[in-house]
Every structure is written in C-alpha cells, then in structure tokens.
Amino acid sequence: MRVLHAVTLHSPSHAFGGPVRVALNLAEGLRERGHEARLLALGEGFPDPWPTSVEGVPAKLFPARRILPLGFSGMTSPALLASAGRLVRDADLVHVHLARDLVTLPVALAALRAGKPLVLQTHGMVDPSGKLLAKVLDAVAVRRLLRGADAVLYLTPHEREGLDAVVGGPLAGAVRLVNGTPAQEGRPAPTGPPRILYSARLQARKRPVDFVDAAPAVLAAHPDAEFVVAGPDEGELAAVRARVSQLGLDGRFTVPGALSTAEVLAELRRAHVYVLPSVDEPFPMSVLEALSVGVPTVVTHSNGLARDIASAGAGRAVTPGPAGVAEAVLALLDPAENAAASRAARELAAGSFSMDAVLDTLLPVYEKALR
Template sequence: MRVLHAVTLHSPSHAFGGPVRVALNLAGGLRARGHEARLLALGEGFPDPWPTSVEGVPAKLFPARRILPLGFSGMTSPALLASAGRLVRDADVVHVHLARDLVTLPVALAALRAGKPLVLQTHGMVDPSGKLLAKVLDAVAVRRLLRGADAVLYLTPHEREALDAVVGGPLAGAVRLVNGTPAQAERPAPAGPPRILYSARLQARKRPVDFVDAAPAVLAVHPQAHFVVAGPDEGELGAVRVRVSELGLEGRFTVPGALSTAEVQAELRRAHVYVLPSVDEPFPMSVLEALSVGVPTVVTHSNGLASDIASAGAGRAVTPGPAGVAAAVLDLLDPGTNAKAGAAARELAAAAFSMDAVLDTLLSVYGKVLR
C-alpha cells in the first residue's frame, strides 16, 4: 500500500513540533510493516543538498516561502501546490496532518478532488476560533474537508467535541487514534546531581518560564541540581533568559536551543525528571518520549496525558504554576520514588502508547477507507 503523509513543515530544529514527529513515527512504522509510506512537507533551514529522506522515510520537501506574517499559517510553496495533484494521485491513501494553513489544506483538497481515500489527523490544531482567517478557511475549505474525508482521527474526547463544533454537528467517520512512540532502551539509573529537563517549543502556552520559576524551590533542597531548557524559540526564549538572569541562576541552567532527535534522546537518558508545564496540551509527543525512556514526568491537569500519568504513577499531574511544578519535582527526586515512577513510565508507554497498537488501529482505518 502506498501512503502519502502530508504535514506542514519539517526543519532541522523541529520547529513544527509534534505533528511531524507523529507523521514520521507512523510512516516509519508502516514501512517496517512492508508498506510504501512517504512524507510531503515544506522544508526550511536545511543546508544543500536537501535531504530526500528523514529517519529512513522517503521525503519530498519543498522550500518554504512566507507569504503572510502568520507564523506557520502564512507559509506555502508554489511548487508544492503545483505538484499536489500528481503526488496524491500516486498514493493509495492520502493521510493529511491537517492544520489551518496553506500546505495541508490544498493537499487535502487535491485528494478530495482526485477521489483518493483521504484520512485527516488534526492533532488538536482545528478547533472553534473567532479569528477572521480561521473563519474564512473554515468556510472555504475546513468544513468541506472534515465532512468529505473518509476518516478523521482525533486524540481526545475534547478534540472530538471541538471538531463537531467546527462542522456544526456530529462528525461522521471519526476514529480515536492516540499518539504512539517507538520502544526505547531504558535509561541508566540516574546518577550525579539532579538534572531536570524541559524539551519542547519555547512558546507561551507551554509556559517555560514556569519551569524557570520552579527552580529556586528545588535548589533550596538540591543546591547542585541542574536545569535544561531545550527547544526551538517561538517567542519565549528572551523571557526565559531574562528570568534566569533575574534569579541569578545562570550557573544552574543550560539553554541549548533546538535539539536533534538524537540529542533529545541523549538528554532524556541523563534526566532525573522531565517537566512540561504547558496548559491545554492535547497529547504531547515529548512526554511520550520521556515515558518510553523511563523518565518520571510532571505535567499539568489540562494535559491530555495527565490522567494516564497520574493513575499509573508514572509522574505527577499538577495545577499550573511554579509551585506545583516544584513540589512534584522534589517528590520525584526521592531515589525510591524516582525508580518506581520510572518503571511505571516505561510500562505505561509500552502498554498504552506502543507503535504496534497504534499501527494496528491505523491499518484498520486504512483498510476501511480503501474498501
């Protein structure tokens, strides 16, 4: 089976975050099972020659052109748009990681026009919005695509409700598909001074400054602890650096910027605790990756994985803000608690979020849309 996975942007800094990680994990898993899966996306920041594959997945990347000052929504490629019809016709199934942008919407529309089996996966990126651009795109394309797709994949009941609200009624063809993560080798037993990791986009909703503000309470108990704030900047890097400086903690923080996949894995294997203090986070891949390595994880109650983590004992779910984060980190730095939570984290990742289980569900969806 030939499957085309279309996502907005791939870059060395992983600026687009989770949807690209999900697309690569799914495409790689499909290829491991003998299917021909490919990636289609804009590209940005690559040195010449541009890659023709990403992590073993054949990829067609088109240079991104920013035509509107709207972040990812304002990026496109005339060459990609001109090629979309041919690319979707070459696929048996077109799987679009849909956002309100000028890449995934045109590709999905091309698949709909060509009569190709179309699977949409929205990653929490399509929800009711009062913004003018969102209203225009919903009227022109989004509702038509959600109603016309053969299947729409959602992560959580909250996302399903949001999609129903966008289309104005119950969405036909909706299927729940959780994110999965490939199995990873277990991290070594933590050694040395505590190392606490944040590895995600530096964006206001993800609250990296809360991570910084939690540090003094942790350092009061563990004065040699070290904190890592890693990820591409989306507006909060300056605030992070200013707050670290205001607290006089330059020697206790490392801010390395965007990390490669291999570098993220290396940091996870050194971490005692992983923290993602974001609010309204649908289903973060960075948390799944931490769990798969066996790193106890701190999230807020509005995180889509909070109840799973809390009930499994794989970390802690807290009220947003530095105080809750600090208390949870201190709890998880107890060696016995850390070891127990780390084992629970790996067990949770393997039992509930394995790629094998996700791929079984996805291939069932593909089989139905092909029929």
C-alpha cells in the first residue's frame, strides 16, 4: 500500500512540533510493516542540497513561502499546490494531518477531487473558532473535507466534540487514535545533580515561564539542581531569559534552543524529571517520548495524558502554575519515588502508547477506506 502523509511544515528546528513527529512515526511504522509511506510538507531552514528523506522516510519538501502574516497558516508553496494533484494520484491512500492552512487543506481537497481514499487527522488543530479566517476556511473547505473523508482521526473526547461542532452535527467516520512512540532504550539511573528538563516549543500556552518560576522552590531543597529549557522559540524565549535573569538563576539554567530528535533523546536520558506545564495540551509527543525513555513526568490536569500518567504512577498531574510544578518535581526527586515512576513510565509507554498498538488500530481504518 502506498500512503502519502501530508503535514504543514518540516524544519531542522522541528518548529511545527507534534504533528510532524506523529506523521514520521506512523510512516516509519508503516514502512516496517512492508508498506510504502512518504512525507509531503513545506520545508524551511535546510541547507542545500535539501533532504529527500527524513529519518529514513522518503520526503518531498517544498520551500515555504510566507504570503500572509498568520504564522503557519500563512505559509504555502506554489510548486506544492501545482503538484498536489499528481502527488495524491500516485498514492493508494492519502493521510492528511489537517490544519486550517494553505498546505494541508489544498492537498486534502486534491485527494477528494481525485477520488482517493482520504484519512484526516486533526491533532486538536481544527476546533470551533470565532476568528473570521477560520469561519471562511470552514465554510469553503474544512466542513466539506470532514464530511467527505473516509475517516477522521481524533485524540480525545474533547477533540471529537469540537469536530462535531465544526461540522454542525455528529461526525461520521470518526475514529479515536492515540499518539504512539517508538520503543526507546531506557535512561540509565540518574546520577549527579538533579536535572529538570522542559523540551517543547516556547509558546505562551505551554507556559515555559511557569517552569522557570518553579525553580527557586526546587533549588531551596536541591541547591545544585540544573534546569534545561529547550525548544524552538514561538514568542516566549525573551520572557524565559528575562525571568531567569530576574531570579538570578543564569548559572542554573541552560537554554539551548531547538534540538534534533537525537539531541532530545540524549537530554531525556540525562534528566531526572521532565516537565510540560502547558494547559489544554491534547496529546503531547514530548511527554510520550519522555515516558518511553523512563523519565518521570509532570503535566497539568488539562493535559490529555494527565489521567494516564497519574493512574500509572508515571509522574504527577498538577494544577497549572509554578507552585504545583515545584511540589511535583520535589516529590519525584526522591530516589525511591523517581525509580518507581521511571519503571511505570516505561510500562505505560510500552503498553498503551506503543507504535504497534497504534498501527493495529490505524491499518483497519486504512483497509476500510480502500474498500
């Protein structure tokens, strides 16, 4: 089976975050099971010559052009748009990681026009919105695609409710598909000063400043603790740096910027605790990666993985804000607590969020669409 995975943007800094990681994980898993899976996306920030594969997955990347001041939604490529019809015709099935943008919407529409089996996965990116542009895109394309797709994959009941609201009624062909993560080598038992890691986009909703503000309470009990704030900047880097300086903690914080996949895994294997203090996070891949390596994890209650983490004992779910984060980190720095949570994290990732489990759900969806 030839499957085309279309996603908005791939870059060395992983600026588009989780949807690209999901697309790559699914494509890699499909290829391991004998299928042909390819990636289609805009590209940005690559030196010449541009890559023709990403982590072993064949990829067609088109140079991104920013035509509107709307972040990722304002990016497109005339060459991609001109090639979309041919690219979808070359596939047996088209799997679009759908957002309200000028990449995934045109590719999905091209698949619909070509009569190709079409699977949409929205990653929480298509939700009810009062913004004028969202209303226009919903009227022109989004509702048509959601109703016309052979399947629409959603992460959480909350996301499903939002999709129903967008289309104005119960969505046919909706299937719950959780994110998965490939099996990883577990981290060694942590040694040295406590090392606390944040590795995600530096974006307001992800609250990296809460991570910084939790540090003084942790340092009061562990004066040698080290903190890492890694990830591409989406508007919060200046605030993070300013807050670190205001607290006089420049010597305790490392801010390395965007990391490659290998660098993220290396940081996770050094970390005592992983923290993602964001709110309304649907199903973060960074948390799944931390769990797969065996890093006890702190999330807020509105995180889509909060209940799983708390019930498994793989970390802590807390009320948003630095006080809850600090309290949870301190609890998980206890050696016995850390070791138990680390084992639970590995078991949770391998049992509930393995790529085999995800593909066992996805492949019957593909087969039904092909029929």
